Amino acid sequence: MKGFTHFMTGIAIATCFGLAVRASVDQMSQIIILGGIFGYLPDFLDFQVSRFLVDFDYEVDPTLERNIDPQRIADMFVEAIHKARDSGKETKIKFNTMKMGADTWRQYGIMVDADNKRIVVKVGPLVTTGKTPLPGTEPKGDEAIGVAYYNANLIHTYEAWTYADIMSGPDYSIIPEKDGSLRLDFIAWHRKWSHSITAGLAFAPLGVLLYLGLTAAFAGEWVINIEMTMTAFMICLYGYWIHVIVDQFGVMGSNLFPPFTKKRSKGLGLFHSGLSIANFGTNWISVAVILYNLNYWATERTFTTNLFKYFGITTVIPLVALALIRYFWLRHEEKGKAHHDATEGELDYMEKMDEMMEYGSGRNV
Template identity: 35%
Template sequence: MKGISHFISGVAAASFCPWAVEAAQNGNSAFFILGAVAGILPDTIDFKFYRFFYHHDVSIYPHPDKLDPQPVADAVAAAVTEAAVSGKPVRLKLATIKMGADNWRQYRVKIDPDAGEVRVQFGPVVSTGQSPQYGTLPVNRPVAVAKFSVPIRQSYEPVYTVDIFDGPSFLFQRSEGGKVEIDFLPWHRNWSHSFTVAALLAGLASLWTWQAGVVAFGAYALHIIEDQTGHMGSNLFFPFSKKRTPGLKWMYSGDAFPNFGCVWLCCLLIFWNLYAAIPNPLYHFSFIRLMLYAMVIPFAVFGVVRWLLVRADKGHPETLSTEWNV
């Protein structure tokens, strides 16, 4: 999930602790702040610190003016083969193509285990919001194909879109069975996304007070649990486990609807926990009524409207013009 979702989830976790609510009523929001910090801390560790220390053996930088996808496909296929032949891990990075202050050339890479090939195709220029700018598609959009002859196993989706900010990283490593395992973003959701680190953080927070330890562990652990609803999963019990436990694949981390739903639900839970602690509230309503009128009905209406808009947009010529062949 996005950072804002984890941030507000940490606050919601803290709101379930009576001492945190009582302190907030007395003007002390320290427990809520601690929950917010602990909730976003795993991703902060990865994206703000750990990834800058991660070493890449191969870095691919497509030329912004020479849109030839073949060198990209060849380099990825060569990394797969090298990992299989040498038995050593190969760390590869696909760089983004910056076209201006707020513009990026999008391209896609597909690693197909069934066909034994890597397919690469360039796409439109997109903004930082990942909105395509129509009319920026290359005139000729060849699909580059590079073959490899070793079996692979992927822990993520076979198609990767590269566009804004920093490009994705991959770890190619031969397993005991002879297959090359492909880990997407190997520096992410590893040791930082483990319950053991959550316990260590709780221990540090407990030096202040045991209540702080409970809040820190709950918020940190909730981040890990939320990430397990996605595709990548996390290394839940590092250092006792060496690999990430696959996610439930209910959503992608960047999906707007689940992230908005998470943020909205957390806001409602925070509101309810604060309301329930008021001795004599001015208005009386039940938790079920709150969820019905503030969550279920609005989201049902939104879902229907969204479905109708998506259905009406199918077949639009501008939508068809950005189709991919990888």
């Protein structure tokens, strides 16, 4: 899910605490914001901290070359695969991007062709930061393609192109398995430990410290109200956990109980995280929950209705209508076109690329 969506679910969770809502009216408390911050925190930890801490064994850095050489990139990838095979250790490779001008980047694609045991690298056109290709800028012929063969049992679920173009490029971890095969993991540092129940427990106390510190700063003295402190703890914890839970609806899943578990468990696969309608729908539900709670905990209620009627009218009916419109619209758009259902691997990859797009790049606004 997008960062904003997680932020909103965190706020929605925070409004479930009557003490927090009432304190925000009676004491002008800002405690509800903690929910949003902790709802966002797991992605912050991954994309704004963890990814800078990874030491790569191999880094493809085409900026060093006057002209990009696809064969060298393919060779380097194969070398990394063989290193992982021979050493039995995880090997990490990063494909850096190539900035050519203020708003132009050289695109290159990498494909792992597991059937033919080869890595194919293709140099693409110059693209803008909005990923719009500039016509006529692609290199032609042999200079545009590099192919290198590897000798290993590489398990890769998505045999299609990964592109390095704008901002920070993609990276892979090549992880040796017990059976001697090698597992290729795209942005392996993502959801490795941060998107977990245990991390939530570890970070929630920091939220409490933040709350106490800010309260003391404004009050000019340490004021510890046990009830409010406990509420702050629960808001931080549930805000964090709701992020982890919402992400389980996607394909990628996460490692739920590190250090007790080591691998990411699969998600439910209902949608991929960048899907507009999924984000919009989740935000819609969050807003409905927030408004319901603000009314429910208010001293004088603005409206009176039961829970089922409220969510039926404000949430179920509009979202079902929206989903139906989208369904028929897509059916109309795709009429006559060849249909291809994305595989699980493709969905997993799309989800990761979506998150890379959001956090690893974006507009400067």
